[in-house]
Amino acid sequence: MALNNTYDARLVQQETAVGAGLQILLLALLGTAIGMGPAGWLTGLAFAVASWAVLSRALHRSRPRSFGPANRVTLGRATLVGGVTALVADSFESSPPVTLFVGLTAIALILDGVDGKVARATGTSTPLGARFDMEVDAFLILVLSVYVSMEFGPWVLMIGAMRYAFVAAARVCPWLNAELPPSMARKTVAAMQGICLLLAASGCLPHLASLGVVLLALGSLTWSFGRDVRWLRRTSRVQDAEVEEILGLAPEPQTVAS
Template identity: 40%
Template sequence: MDVAVAMAGFLVSGSWILNVAGAEVTYFLAAMGAGLAVLGNAAASVLSRKPLLTTAADRITLIRAVLVSCCAAIVIPALFGGTGPGVPVVVLGAAAFLLDAVDGAVARRFACESPAGGRLDVQTDAALVLVLSCAAVPIVGPWVLAVGLMWYAFVAAGWFRPELKRTLPVKRLRKVIGAYQPCALLLALTPGVPGGITTAAVVLALVALLASFGRDVVELEQGHRKWTGRHSGTELVN
């Protein structure tokens, strides 16, 4: 039910936004497809749960996913036109970013934290950063896509290196770096901000993200070697 409401919410709001913007038919279809791809990923995360349950925090995260989907729909015509997406993406993106603090607070308040909810939250965060990165291409340059694609590259690497799928301990610095990514991209997308400031902010975001993921990879690999060593030692003793 919650997924169906989210889908309906995007179809109505996304269509309205694109109609108001006067998007051509080709751009309209591509934009709605991009938005549905974003929301479809969130929907698949929820529908794959067993049992199929959603919490109050999940509903807030789904609202965030709808906002990110609307951002994606706005970005597509802007990319084809080679122009910046304008204020609407900044407003919707900022709302999706701010709600990230709300769903976590609700999960803690009502004791409904779960690994499934955490995955949905992380996937929505990653989708927001990717969409904002795409939106920033006409402003900053194609290299900004590295910011948005980094999480997906890390996940893809886990398909070939299962050690990278291991759970990492929660660290405040990782959260700070994660929160800085959409902040830097939203700054870059805000009209009137000098180009030097936007470029510096996004470069810092990319450097911090590279350092964070690099540290995580090293930590996961070291943890795997320690676990393998203990496991091998146990086998020898037995």
């Protein structure tokens, strides 16, 4: 039954069901290939169910005209991220094949640059698509940081947790929710995280070189977030001062008697 002229509830069921089905199929293939244990299966299935539920709710709330080709690319990338997540969970019991782990992660990272281009080329860019893309990126970085932290220590988790800490802080400090200006530096640093963590996880570099790459990722990410927080705080103070001036709440300048 159509809910309005542009949105059909069947869209939610069909598109998200396909994503969940592909996720389960990938888990079955991974389980057959490497004999994945219970931790990997349970984590992968939990990711599939959570992704289906969150995406279904987002589609139902935004009611897009169509799911769109770019979102389908992102959905495919999310399926790969679910596979990587299952492999990382399984690695607590047994080490996954490095080639398989690196291959899935590399494809997911490459597709990160595809969905945006598809959205722009087809004129289907939407806030939902941008948010979907961002959340998949953030979760992949979190999962990779968990994997790399098993070799270098829990401090690596700061890379994956920084974005979620920023979101949590924004609930306490609303000025952090303001829109940031476009920044090529921010995009570059964000893209670096997955590449650096994958290099460290692949084992293709000497230990010290891998450590340096991870430190580079953490340092650049800390700089990027710090720069954005300073800009948001400074902008918030300027806006507050302007509001106070308009409302006549600004303190009057004191005059010095001669």
